[in-house]
Amino acid sequence: MINHSRRRTVGAFAFATVGALLFAGCASSAPQEDAESGPVTLTITANAITGGKNAAEADWITDWVIPQFEDAMKDDGKDVTVEFEPQGVDDENYKTKVALDLQSGEGADVIGMDGIWVGEFAEAGYIKPLSEVAGDAVDDWDGWDQIPEAVQAALSFDDERYGVPQGADGRVLYYNKDLFEQAGLPADWQPESWDDVLDAARDLKKLDGVTPIQLNAGTAMGEATTMQGLLPLLVGTGEQVYEDDKWVGDTDGLKDVLDLYKTIYVDEGLGDAVLQQEAAGRDTSFQLFAANQIGILLEGDYFWRSVINPAEGVGTAPMANRDEVVGYTKIPAMKPGSGINDQDFVSMSGGTGRVLNPNSDHPELAWELLAFMNSQEAYQERNATTISITPRNDVNDAILAEDPMLTYVSEEVLPITAYRPPLAAYPQVSTALQQASLDVVSGMSVDDALSAYVDSVKDIVGDDAVAGG
Amino acid sequence: MTTTVTTPAGSAIAPRRRRADDVAGLGKARAGIFVAPALIIIGLFLLFPAVWTIWLGSTDYRLTGLQAASPEFVGLDNYVEALTDPSFWNSLWLTLIFVLFSGIIGQTLIGFGLAWSVRNIHGWTKSLIEGLVLAAWVIPASVASFLWLVLLDRRSGTVNGLLGTQGTAWLIDHPMESIIIFNIWVGTAFSMQLFSSALSAVPPSQIESAKMVGASGWQQLRDVIVPNIKGHILTNTLLITLWTFNTFTPYLVTAGGPNGKTEILSVYIYETAIPGGQLGLGAAISLIMLLINLVIALAYVRVSRGRTKR
Secondary structure, three states: OHHHHHHHHHHHHHHHHHHHHHHHHHHHOOOOOOOOOOOEEEEEEEOOOOOOOOHHHHHHHHHHHHHHHHHHHHHOOOOEEEEEEEOOOOHHHHHHHHHHHHHOOOOOOEEEEEHHHHHHHHHOOOOOOHHHHHHHHOOOOHHHHHOOHHHHHHHEEOOEEOEEEOOOOOEEEEEEHHHHHHOOOOOOOOOOOHHHHHHHHHHHOOOOOOEEEEOOOOOOOOHHHHHHHHHHHHHHOOOOOEEOOEEEEEOHHHHHHHHHHHHHHHHOOOOOOOHHHOOOHHHHHHHHHHOOOEEEEEEEHHHHHHHOOOOOOOOOOOOOOHHHHEEEEOEEOOOOOOOHHHOOEEEEEOOEEEEEOOOOOOHHHHHHHHHHHOOHHHHHHHOOOOOOOOOOHHHHHHHHHHOHHHHHHHHHHHHHEEEOOOOOOHHHHHHHHHHHHHHHHOOOOHHHHHHHHHHHHHHHHOHHHEEEO | OOOOOOOOOOOOOOOOOOOOOOOOOOHHHHHHHHHHHHHHHHHHHHHHHHHHHHHHHOEOOOOOOHHHHOOOEOOOHHHHHHHHOHHHHHHHHHHHHHHHHHHHHHHHHHHHHHHHHHOOOOOHHHHHHHHHHHHHHHOOHHHHHHHHHHHHOOOOOHHHHHHOOOOOOHHHHOHHHHHHHHHHHHHHHHHHHHHHHHHHOOOHHHHHHHHHOOOOHHHHHHHHHHHHHHHHHHHHHHHHHHHHHHOOOHHHHHOOOOOOOOOOHHHHHHHHHOOOOOHHHHHHHHHHHHHHHHHHHHHHHHHHHHHHHO
8 A cells, every 4th residue: 555655656746747847848938028129117226215224316216317217218219117126224134135136137127236245246147247238338338438447446346347336435533523522622633543532532431421432343234344443444554454465364453453442342441332232233323423422433424425414304313513513534544654555544445336237138228227327417416415426527526516525535535545355255354354343342352353353264265365473 | 554455435336456545536647637736836845945955055155256156066064064163053052042941931831821820710801911912923023023122222222211221232231031031922822822722621520629639729730730731732842842943033133143142043044144145054054953853843753652652
């Protein structure tokens, strides 16, 4: 009886399999619709959402880009509908979503992306060089002449353009002038060393209910910890995360950086260590700064434009008196002259942009949309309410003068800034760095955190590619 | 197993030579058509993913980068890496603590306690208590976790407001305790319902007899109730253990943090495979987790078998 039933099962299974294959065969031979005839739908996705993260970008896409582009297409006799898929989450979650979309052959036609992801996405084959996706129209685009090579590099990998950058940014120290005044510190503040920053923080500590300084640390904040914490400090010691084909390891510079974290969070309690471990710590730090409860915060110009911006519906933690209360100043090197290239002041820059999805059904139209989004007209419209540094020289010349903060970044910070290495291994090394800062902040000794970090980096890039003893 | 062929009613018309176990008289081919949909579904959604996981677990497949485009076969490397990684053992240890306190002790005992204490109450009080407990079970996990985030918030949390402990970061200072209590709150309703119905099935005559001979409440529980509902206790413990072992909901509250202190196995796999991008390693750990699940299930099956035999 057992034998019978088993044979029967096998028979039935074979039958079922054959049936399924036949069925699949029928399905795949169904007639395919002609891709270029009839109405076409294009989709854009970005980590931006109306009323939330990067609201200005989301509004610009829905209120200007989409209707204008659809009209322009209609004039060409094409019936194109553009849809926007907004996201408003942490960058790490957004990255995971985009990676999964692309991996499964899905996703929007135009995808907003941090330039630092381009390497690993390109190596995975998820994205392809623009000209490979959309043809010669890409190289013929007149916009490239307006975008400096260094800015284009942010969305390039192996000397191929994978996307169009949407701007440049820089990092500074923000400080609350009201709190500085209460602590007897100058409103026009320019620290010249880490010790100057620590001294100011010690003065701020005397104020009640104020966290003197919040320096991004920990894994919960993801890349924000690396870009607005470890890396600007590291370049202030004269080292870089990747130099002479080696990744930073057990070096004096990294040790100094971790020591600073220990001083701020553990030894002197100048920062709130618990905040750095909270799942939504970065948003909380924004809100606390906006509520005059944080004295000094290292952030990018994003913070000025999209977080504490008082304009209606733009900032996620708006400060009505931003322009009077919030000061900004260049990040000092550890000691004067100790930064990379013997600089006194340092910064880090990244770049976001937009890529084309190689799985797009209408790559030529998607490129037309992308080029349209990066036209001079589009950037002027984009900056009508909130100004940011655009990739285009022609637009920057016209608009930046209106915003002293972005002029400051453009004129003072960008010349001294440094960039992350455009290598596929970088995001993993970055995670290891974040873990090291978390270890120190949550009480581990600097030496232990450093050796744990070196072990993980060796696992990622191999023993030979790590600098330091 | 018996080999005697019993002739089912209604099979008399069937020809003599046809096998008697073909009751419906369909023949292999037609019977196959009937089971095919089920087999296809099982194959597609159970068998294929399992085999796929085993294959993935033996590659260095990643979410991004070169290994995403062309993963290489690495044999047992992922398993060796997982089993020699202290963070895996740490995660397994956290999972055991979590299962023991929130599942076995918390949900089972509190569920039983609730069922026991409301068994003689009737009317609206019982409905209210049951309703409240069930509400926790019915509320979607995402909503429940958000409620708890607000409840335990450091700056404006309800708990801090009630206890006067402003500024206590419960999720940072007591992460494991927090998710254990959270999970007990979420899951106790199931145990309560199961024990409620089990208790109502205990013959009242036995309880009455026990009372007549002067058994105390504890003695009634030990000598009358528990022997009667042993089967339910076992089933409940098995289900709760497996559910708690595999639950991912605590991630919504603590995201595995701070610094991995609530990184139970399901969260550890997610962190490794998706944000960490190591899909191959994640698949290997998943398989290890599957094996642990099988061991738990088999252990319970053995215990329950031994029980029925006696």
